[in-house]
Amino acid sequence: KAGVTQTPRYLIKTRGQQVTLSCSPISGHRSVSWYQQTPGQGLQFLFEYFSETQRNKGNFPGRFSGRQFSNSRSEMNVSTLELGDSALYLCASSLDLAPYNEQFFGPGTRLTVL
């Protein structure tokens, strides 16, 4: 079974631009979550999606948004990029929405904002 895939793997953008990151979950998984990893803040929850609906959101500004499609694939968007948005963005998928589920993580997208 293929794992979670994320594209692109690396991105370089400049301040003020916007970016879209993509995540394809494991086949059969219906829940997708996004996390931001930085050296200073560690791993922080961004949002989670299930059945094309955002079910939970972390403490991030409105510049961070996302969506989930009917095939469970998910995208996240960051508008008006700031230097502090430079991070590794990790996507995770699980069978459904429950705290006991194992989350399967993708390799991440490393975003650098110049």
Place this chain on the structure above:
Amino acid sequence: AQKVTQAQTEISVVEKEDVTLDCVYETRDTTYYLFWYKQPPSGELVFLIRRNSFDEQNEISGRYSWNFQKSTSSFNFTITASQVVDSAVYFCALSDSHGSGNTGKLIFGQGTTLQVKP
């Protein structure tokens, strides 16, 4: 409030030494789940173990073992006879419903970087 604390930022050991990674958590829920993940240099988080709050039985898997103690809110991870391939960042994480219904949201600790030298 939910919180996970991994007080050890970095640990360095010599191959074949035993090493314990500490994890302390906070939650108001009586039902919760604890996880350990490994993050090798490639960046992908790899699941190691899950524990629910009602099962305090310790678990051993090969060279890995986990000690869950609700009385001290700790979920420590021990690697016996460490190997160079164990070098990675290890994260402890907590998941509970925190009154919001079903969610898979993970609260991560800051991570412990383990370096195993040959």
